[in-house]
Amino acid sequence: MLVVHCPVCGAEGDETDFHGGGQAHVRRPATHDPVNVSDEAQRDYLFIRHNPKGLHFERWRCDRGCGKWFHAARDTVTMEFKAFYGITELPPRELMEQATGEWATYFKDKLKAEAKS
């Protein structure tokens, strides 16, 4: 059983008090550019998900608690939660640096932008 911690209300509880919401940081193409949405972009948005072995980023909801959505970084091998962070936030810097595969690609320019500011 996973022990989840809600960063919004601070509640800690086991998995059954929460609800997993799938992969984090999925961007809906039509939100950013409603006119030019390619079939590939829409397909990727709807169906294509990362499946990393190791560090993964997910959405969770404090289902039976405060009802708010938040993000979590979890290791898919050890099932250990590395961090919990707000729904509008990016993961802690060190986790973005540790990310591999598709996540590393995704966080690459985020890290650059953060380094600039």
Added chain:
Amino acid sequence: MSELYVESPLAHREAPQGLSIELREITDRGMIDVRGSASDKKFMAAAKKVLGIDLPKASRTSVSWGDVKALWLSIDQWLILCSRAKAVELAATLKTELGGTHSLIVDVSDMRAVLRLEGEGVREVLLKGSSLDLLSDDYTPGTVRRMRYAEIAALLHVVEDTVFDVYVFRSYADYAWDFILATARAPAKVTLFGAQSTPI
């Protein structure tokens, strides 16, 4: 015209017997759902003006003033408890006062059933349907916790050390009542230390 009348969701159930704790339904409780932003000063001030208390900002807490209680449900949601007779009027006053702010007031007195559990072993009884550590120091009087109880959504309010209110949605009232009847049977009492009682 048909007359408006209130019937509690557990009116047809008999008073329980043979339990290790006391269990009854509270039928005269008025409940008002309040939503708004805790960082909106106008909203908080208007709520205080009507209720006489500041809505609690700390997670899972409650405050009371006279017969009015405010329970924290979420960072932007509170449940106001008062007598059922007062609820309609109080909700109307709140609506008028909060008119200019981004907020929501709904009288939800009939939405939930309130179960009052009272007695020494009440925490152990509730533990049978919950994954929370109810024996820890987190659950002192005044604590409010929305939780998963017996697989359904419930709201737990620690009234006193051995007095707990469990709020469940009205349609689950019979189920929750039956669950507590089964888990709180005197022979099924859990003793945390020492010899267990023998089930009959």
